[in-house]
Amino acid sequence: MGWTHANPGAPMSVTAKLADLETPALLLDCRQLQVNLQLMKDRARDLGVTLRPHAKTAKSIPILELAVDASCRITVSTLKEAEAAFAAGFSDILYAVGIAPNKLRRVLDLRRAGCDLCVVLDNVEAARAVSRAAREAELALPVMIEIDTDGHRAGIKPEAEDLIAVASALEAPAVLKGVMTHAGESYGCDAPAALQAIAELERAGAVRAAERLRAAGHACPEVSVGSTPTALSAVSLEGVTELRAGVYMFFDLVMAGIGVCATDQIALSVLTTVIGHQAGAGRLIVDAGWMAMSRDRGTAKQKQDQGYGLVQGHEDLIILDANQEHGLVGRRDGAALDLSAWPIGSLLRILPNHACATAAQYGHYDLIGLEQGPATWPRFSGW
Amino acid sequence: MGWTHANPGAPMSVTAKLADLETPALLLDCRQLQVNLQLMKDRARDLGVTLRPHAKTAKSIPILELAVDASCRITVSTLKEAEAAFAAGFSDILYAVGIAPNKLRRVLDLRRAGCDLCVVLDNVEAARAVSRAAREAELALPVMIEIDTDGHRAGIKPEAEDLIAVASALEAPAVLKGVMTHAGESYGCDAPAALQAIAELERAGAVRAAERLRAAGHACPEVSVGSTPTALSAVSLEGVTELRAGVYMFFDLVMAGIGVCATDQIALSVLTTVIGHQAGAGRLIVDAGWMAMSRDRGTAKQKQDQGYGLVQGHEDLIILDANQEHGLVGRRDGAALDLSAWPIGSLLRILPNHACATAAQYGHYDLIGLEQGPATWPRFSGW
Numbered sequence: 001m002g003w004t005h006a007n008p009g010a011p012m013s014v015t016a017k018l019a020d021l022e023t024p025a026l027l028l029d030c031r032q033l034q035v036n037l038q039l040m041k042d043r044a045r046d047l048g049v050t051l052r053p054h055a056k057t058a059k060s061i062p063i064l065e066l067a068v069d070a071s072c073r074i075t076v077s078t079l080k081e082a083e084a085a086f087a088a089g090f091s092d093i094l095y096a097v098g099i100a101p102n103k104l105r106r107v108l109d110l111r112r113a114g115c116d117l118c119v120v121l122d123n124v125e126a127a128r129a130v131s132r133a134a135r136e137a138e139l140a141l142p143v144m145i146e147i148d149t150d151g152h153r154a155g156i157k158p159e160a161e162d163l164i165a166v167a168s169a170l171e172a173p174a175v176l177k178g179v180m181t182h183a184g185e186s187y188g189c190d191a192p193a194a195l196q197a198i199a200e201l202e203r204a205g206a207v208r209a210a211e212r213l214r215a216a217g218h219a220c221p222e223v224s225v226g227s228t229p230t231a232l233s234a235v236s237l238e239g240v241t242e243l244r245a246g247v248y249m250f251f252d253l254v255m256a257g258i259g260v261c262a263t264d265q266i267a268l269s270v271l272t273t274v275i276g277h278q279a280g281a282g283r284l285i286v287d288a289g290w291m292a293m294s295r296d297r298g299t300a301k302q303k304q305d306q307g308y309g310l311v312q313g314h315e316d317l318i319i320l321d322a323n324q325e326h327g328l329v330g331r332r333d334g335a336a337l338d339l340s341a342w343p344i345g346s347l348l349r350i351l352p353n354h355a356c357a358t359a360a361q362y363g364h365y366d367l368i369g370l371e372q373g374p375a376t377w378p379r380f381s382g383w
Numbered sequence: 384m385g386w387t388h389a390n391p392g393a394p395m396s397v398t399a400k401l402a403d404l405e406t407p408a409l410l411l412d413c414r415q416l417q418v419n420l421q422l423m424k425d426r427a428r429d430l431g432v433t434l435r436p437h438a439k440t441a442k443s444i445p446i447l448e449l450a451v452d453a454s455c456r457i458t459v460s461t462l463k464e465a466e467a468a469f470a471a472g473f474s475d476i477l478y479a480v481g482i483a484p485n486k487l488r489r490v491l492d493l494r495r496a497g498c499d500l501c502v503v504l505d506n507v508e509a510a511r512a513v514s515r516a517a518r519e520a521e522l523a524l525p526v527m528i529e530i531d532t533d534g535h536r537a538g539i540k541p542e543a544e545d546l547i548a549v550a551s552a553l554e555a556p557a558v559l560k561g562v563m564t565h566a567g568e569s570y571g572c573d574a575p576a577a578l579q580a581i582a583e584l585e586r587a588g589a590v591r592a593a594e595r596l597r598a599a600g601h602a603c604p605e606v607s608v609g610s611t612p613t614a615l616s617a618v619s620l621e622g623v624t625e626l627r628a629g630v631y632m633f634f635d636l637v638m639a640g641i642g643v644c645a646t647d648q649i650a651l652s653v654l655t656t657v658i659g660h661q662a663g664a665g666r667l668i669v670d671a672g673w674m675a676m677s678r679d680r681g682t683a684k685q686k687q688d689q690g691y692g693l694v695q696g697h698e699d700l701i702i703l704d705a706n707q708e709h710g711l712v713g714r715r716d717g718a719a720l721d722l723s724a725w726p727i728g729s730l731l732r733i734l735p736n737h738a739c740a741t742a743a744q745y746g747h748y749d750l751i752g753l754e755q756g757p758a759t760w761p762r763f764s765g766w
Binding site: 295 | 404405406407439460461480481482483484485486489505506508509512536537538567656658659660661668670673674677678679680704706707708709711726727728737739740743744745746764765766
């Protein structure tokens with residue numbers, strides 16, 4: 001990996017580093033990252049499944065390299081992620097968003113170059129388009145059928161008649177590799193029992209769909225499930241072969257609100273500077289607005305609304321409102337802050353609502369928690 | 384400019400171009416862009432002020448080149464914008480976010496290289512830090528004091544005692560260039576009379592602050608005001624020298640909700656593909672999620688909530704919900720769509736809530752509305 005850990009409890013070098021950065025900056029605590037990555041590796045091992053980490057949160061090759069298990073499988077949400085990962089040596093890649101016809105050219109270019117890229121679909125029209133494109137390119141093209149176990153967005157219900165029709169519409173050299181599902185509704189839970197129930201719904205639905213396909217004569221070797229909340233809540237993944245998740249790498253305030261992490265497990269934060277005071281209201285103006293935090297307000301519907309982010313180490317302070325390059329920091333109860341404690345130029349670290357959205361605003365991570373090693377890791381973006 | 388307009392009402396080449404694009408893609412209608420740019424040039428001329436367009440929305444050199452008037456002044460929200468613009472030949476640049484001490488090195492590097500960059504501040508500590516840094520660097524550093532005319536975020540109230548203290552804290556080679564304000568509260572209006580009133584508040588407050596500074600013996604040549612809503616609503620800008628605005632270049636659904644444009648004046652849209660159907664609910668799954676649209680929900684508090692964006696040409700269809708790479712399109716009244724009209728692979732164009740936030744998700748614009756010329760314009764991002 002090329003770097004070693006800082007001593008626990010030795011923030012000296014971190015503090016020195018922060019004072020040297022320009023703000024806003026996206027900080028990644030590499031010690032906490034490693035703890036989070038190990039947590040999910042242990043979960044997958046304990047549940048008897050292969051881990052297929054999702055690149056959509058980190059979008060960074062060094063992080064993917066640390067996240068994978070020995071199988072080196074990954075998941076992506078864009079072909080940009082797939083191309084970047086393949087260029088870095090990853091080959092077994094699941095593109096987990098329903099395939100659009102206009103993306104098949106790039107998909108087949110990757111297959112032709114030797115990337116074992118698998119696409120996802122949930123309807124007969126797409127199955128026909130994929131089969132036709134694979135035939136014309138004379139390239140094998142593995143396909144997973146997306147299963148909808150909770151009505152969240154895409155996919156076929158496990159019991160739907162269409163399921164068999166979609167599989168039957170796939171023609172060589174397109175080939176059914178398996179089924180996949182994503183229990184997106186888990187993001188609306190905040191109790192362990194509800195999370196366990198939705199994880200079981202996810203598992204049972206995906207396994208049931210695979211069984212129906214097999215009974216109809218279709219080979220369906222892979223059963224892929226996942227979301228960070230269900231991955232951390234499932235009691236059993238019997239019948240499942242692989243687990244997908246992404247946001248656990250960093251965790252965030254939404255995950256803390258759901259109850260699958262504590263705020264001190266969040267590895268990602270935004271470093272910001274106090275650039276002004278609202279003297280009357282007792283609030284701080286900082287240089288982290290929505291461009292630095294993203295517009296994500298994922299905690300707005302949770303029990304604890306964190307505004308545009310929580311000031312690390314100060315549970316009562318949040319970004320109350322955000323303009324493009326201005327954040328307004330104040331007490332969540334509306335009382336005035338003692339501004340003398342926060343002079344102009346003070347640095348704050350803000351924990352994000354949604355790590356995927358906040359990280360997407362940056363071109364690189366500034367690394368902390370390392371004794372030696374690189375100062376930054378690059379991120380990719382776009383499609 | 385190197386390109387000519389397409390014939391009005393001749394969408395043939397546009398349609399052909401759209402079918403060739405991968406989705407999601409950020410489309411910029413160059414004909415509408417030019418109309419919008421001319422609108423604000425005319426406003427500034429009619430109001431007797433210089434236009435200083437804001438780079439924060441477009442973040443693209445070719446667009447800035449079309450947007451400026453003969454004075455070639457621009458506004459930026461980040462030093463990245465300033466550096467990119469200076470490299471492209473712009474010199475008179477206002478960095479309109481309160482200066483943080485850790486950014487002064489880059490500010491002074493730009494000054495040293497010949498860029499006439501001006502910084503903004505609203506407190507004595509920052510005035511002292513700026514004066515010290517300018518003195519140490521032996522570089523003149525023009526400063527504008529930010530005035531708060533509507534309690535929106537940063538700035539000193541026009542009547543505050545501190546105003547004179549801040550100006551007095553500036554020491555050569557730092558020099559007071561003027562005052563600036565931004566009537567951010569205008570974004571909460573939707574009636575012409577209210578917009579006119581807040582524009583007058585902005586004008587009168589900035590002029591009053593300048594008069595107080597001049598009466599106290601400070602030269603204060605520039606009085607800079609602006610926001611797209613107030614720029615388009617002000618009846619008089621007497622005493623003002625320059626006007627700043629950015630989002631008018633593209634307009635967006637928030638501006639339409641405020642009432643300063645119609646939806647057919649919006650030059651920016653996101654091209655997306657139907658990748659699935661929710662058959663029971665009569666909804667479409669498209670490949671424009673929040674990564675393509677941004678998480679901005681700026682119309683949520685307006686009379687007409689546009690979800691994550693409005694389907695162009697279909698006033699009843701919006702993106703009802705969004706995941707990272709999935710959008711859920713349906714009727715705003717909740718009724719089921721006739722899905723047969725929207726087969727898999729259909730292309731939709733989505734008008735954004737907030738052009739600044741949506742455009743920030745992309746590395747370039749795909750240009751439409753041109754007979755000939757470039758296919759794309761690049762964007763920059765980060766700080």
